[in-house]
Amino acid sequence: MRRGTFRDDTVDYAAVGATQAPDLMQYPPERSIPAEQSWRIGSGETRFRAASEALMSWTAQRGAGLVLTDVRPASGPMYSGVSFDAEGNPVAPSRSEAEQRFDADGTPFVGAGTTVRVDGRVKGLRADAELRVIFAVEEPRRVGFALGTVSESVVSGEESFMLDWYDNDEVWFTVRAFDAPRAVLYRMLPGLTKRRRRELFTRYLRAISPLYTTPA
Numbered sequence: 001m002r003r004g005t006f007r008d009d010t011v012d013y014a015a016v017g018a019t020q021a022p023d024l025m026q027y028p029p030e031r032s033i034p035a036e037q038s039w040r041i042g043s044g045e046t047r048f049r050a051a052s053e054a055l056m057s058w059t060a061q062r063g064a065g066l067v068l069t070d071v072r073p074a075s076g077p078m079y080s081g082v083s084f085d086a087e088g089n090p091v092a093p094s095r096s097e098a099e100q101r102f103d104a105d106g107t108p109f110v111g112a113g114t115t116v117r118v119d120g121r122v123k124g125l126r127a128d129a130e131l132r133v134i135f136a137v138e139e140p141r142r143v144g145f146a147l148g149t150v151s152e153s154v155v156s157g158e159e160s161f162m163l164d165w166y167d168n169d170e171v172w173f174t175v176r177a178f179d180a181p182r183a184v185l186y187r188m189l190p191g192l193t194k195r196r197r198r199e200l201f202t203r204y205l206r207a208i209s210p211l212y213t214t215p216a
Contacts, residue, residue: 019160041209048165052143063207066120074113129153154183
């Protein structure tokens with residue numbers, strides 16, 4: 001996977017890009033807990049475009065209750081990354097990102113190599129971390145990115161957020177992740193990692209999908 005110009009050792013885990021591996025759930029990186037969920041969030045180009053704009057302007061993270069600070073785009077043009085088809089074959093990026101977009105608050109949009117600080121709590125436990133955008137994909141029918149931990153997170157690993165507009169006109173939102181517990185409490189109680197992940201997935205869906213309803 002091409003990841004722009006940043007070095008792999010800027011993140012604190014080895015399996016960079018592994019959220020795109022077709023067999024992530026069967027063969028996760030060593031000592032990590034994998035997770036994956038997909039949701040149909042509507043149909044048509046309008047839904048896909050709106051969800052894409054929201055996703056690339058950090059709506060999933062903000063909607064999860066995380067506060068973003070110190071958003072630092074990578075210096076110089078960055079490649080948008082490589083995506084993979086259903087068989088796991090690499091698909092070349094549709095274009096490289098030379099321009100920088102900003103949301104209404106002046107925060108830079110997601111871009112490969114961007115570093116961001118997040119702070120917040122999940123189920124009463126802290127979710128502070130410094131993260132790096134491992135890759136960003138903006139294709140006619142596929143948009144998304146992956147975040148990898150750099151430092152200060154209670155878990156070490158990666159999560160990807162992908163929107164797909166399929167030929168049947170359905171729009172799907174998929175989040176994949178692998179987490180290796182780092183904080184002492186999470187290492188002692190592995191169930192906390194899964195609980196944290198489930199809560200984050202629910203919050204991400206609520207932020208991106210207009211169809212979201214709270215389960216009974």
